[in-house]
Amino acid sequence: MTWHGEDTPRKDADLLLLDQQICFSLNAASRAFGGVYRTALKDLGLTYPQYLVMLVLWEDGTLPVKQLGERLRLDSGTLSPLLKRLEAAGLVTRERSPEDERSVIVATTPAGRELREGALAVPRRILAAAGLPLDDLRALRELLTRVTANLDAAGA
Amino acid sequence: MTWHGEDTPRKDADLLLLDQQICFSLNAASRAFGGVYRTALKDLGLTYPQYLVMLVLWEDGTLPVKQLGERLRLDSGTLSPLLKRLEAAGLVTRERSPEDERSVIVATTPAGRELREGALAVPRRILAAAGLPLDDLRALRELLTRVTANLDAAGA
């Protein structure tokens, strides 16, 4: 062990602190958004991750689980049960692709598409609750996108 | 500037898109950090949330579950089992306060304090993986802190 008692190098301690602040604030912000979404989506009967899935489906209408996972950065272990619940709620259908029996195609039902009308009111509430000007929000999105790309590249 | 227009389907669609990007990128960034931490903390035998708990304990040494929860924005439902696992790993102790028997005091063990040495190497790896200049990271932290405070205030 290369421990020098009280003599911790200051640089390491400083980085430990900054790291603590970054990772904690990111974690906290993500959960804070989740909390606001939870209440905003309660009427729609959706959870926050389910809402993210529906957003993709509202945009694209129909696509296999695989591509859904790539869009949302989620694997089948997360999506399979989540999609089952959306199916049970009558919002999506799941059927195996005729061309490739391994693949499962997810599509919105009429009820799932109708839900979009109710969802249109949600973003304004969220963005209002965030309380940042649009420019700051865009800057935030930019930083987050870059850092995620870097982290994924470093992890791979 | 208030754009509460009479005819706003287009604006709603735009906000839906921005909202989608913000909440998704935040969620994705949080999980991307988690992934990098997962591998970085593997040797220490800690999960990411457990690491956050240890960071607070390394800083303060000893404090009740309640205050730990306030610092980390977590409730007893999350902390109780987490602390039990840290206790089982021999990193912390939990004992009821003599002055107030409702309160449980969490403290690091010698083994828990020793772990800090190994943790000092982690932040550099994470910050390097993030791949952003320190100024950007500080700006990111600033935006996240502000947005979390706003969201919590709006939710309360």
Place this chain on the structure above:
DNA sequence: CACAATTCAATTGCGCACAACTGAATCGGT
């Protein structure tokens, strides 16, 4: 002092996240 309200940690139940694995379908090389 009595007793209702409050403050704690812990527990239960549900859903998400992810690693590891299973099994079926498909693809590729020979």
Place this chain on the structure above:
DNA sequence: ACCGATTCAGTTGTGCGCAATTGAATTGTG
């Protein structure tokens, strides 16, 4: 045509996150 490797979705197991509840300890009020 065969067979090993790959690509899918799904399952299992562990841990986090949070709402709701429980039960014990403490505080406040009459």
